[in-house]
Amino acid sequence: MDSIRNFAKTHSKELGLTAVVGISLFIVIKRRKKRAKRVYPPNTIVHHQIGRGAYAPSLSPFCLKLETYLRMAKVPFMNVHDSISNRSSKGKLTWIEYNGEKVADSEFCIQFINQKINIDLDKDFSEEDRAAALAIQRMVDEHLFWTVALQRWVYDPSSGIDPRKTLNFSWFTCHMINKLIQKQTYAQGVGRHTKEEVHHVMDEDLKALSKFLGKKNFLLGEKACQADSAVFGMLAQMYYHGFGGYGEKAIKKYPNLCEYCDRMKEALWPDWDDCITHGWTKEATK
Template identity: 35%
Template structure:
């Protein structure tokens, strides 16, 4: 079975960028499929009371998820100190969805109608604007993190840690050191168990 890393590497550069910055529709389709296929299984499980069950795809190779939206939500749950349990689903559904729907969904969204050069230009402008806004601040709004940081961190986590094979693996480290520090700061603040929540490039199972 083709691994997620192989599937991701086989996408062209523009598709990889679109996946990170415009993959909401793809993720939504994936989660709906996961929900349908796991519904019967869920009915047989006894989940703990007074705890959020976070349904998501399996853990990612270098960040806790391959979708920024799951990282955003899980970071928020940790920030708000809401008890939760992560419930992963099969990667196979997600792989199939990316292969079949990524180009169509991003085209329908509008992102996929641009050339690779245009997409890269938009990405660079977005990251530059964010870098300018953060400046020398520790977090978006100052010295303390806010809910907005969860959203931004979710998006940056993909570019900073998981943009392998795109030609932009070191984009943030090389051009935006303040955002690199920001990512590390958010990771240290809310993900002390980061290494347990990733698969280390698919070489081991995540234990959390």
């Protein structure tokens, strides 16, 4: 008994955190079980995602990517902002339902829609151009993303940018995501570098993207391709949701990338102001 008491005294913080996490998980699981099954309109893409962001429609690059693609594809869709508690089968924040079928991961969602509804946004581009666009998208989705995540959740808070204010999350949530991002980026590899090295990697990716875009309006020319949705989703986090941190400063070194963001916004998001909270000052209406 004494040994148990001693353990409890010396590990009180760890036990407290474990208890809070356990209670939180219990509540989430209980809510999931109680959630009534909703009936959605037939032949409509139901996009499950998190709530609207401060100055861009989502704080998640992949939610913004998928909704931008849906707008490009001009398919019937509706948003359901419930994925904080109603995650996909893969635990991700953006997923879809279509006539009862559920698909997780933004990229597999896009492939599913392309096949199911016979959509091909890249049909007018050559095989070489499509391959180049995919390579750029992979760099953005699988490499640049981790530098953006580290900047937002680890480096910005240590530089005095409070995510509780900029991202509208509780201290506990910010703390948990901070630890998760550090763990994930270390496993991925980018998180093993110093902050200065991560910034160097971010700059290299942005420079390559800027060179590839050049003076074109979109990645492959005058018409947006499928990969533009992913690139816009990621760059928008730096341009609109940088909150004065290094990510915002980095993208502003490349005027053509900033102009690209504004161009995608103007072309596909005429209701942008209705889809943001204007710095958490009001509810988004769409």
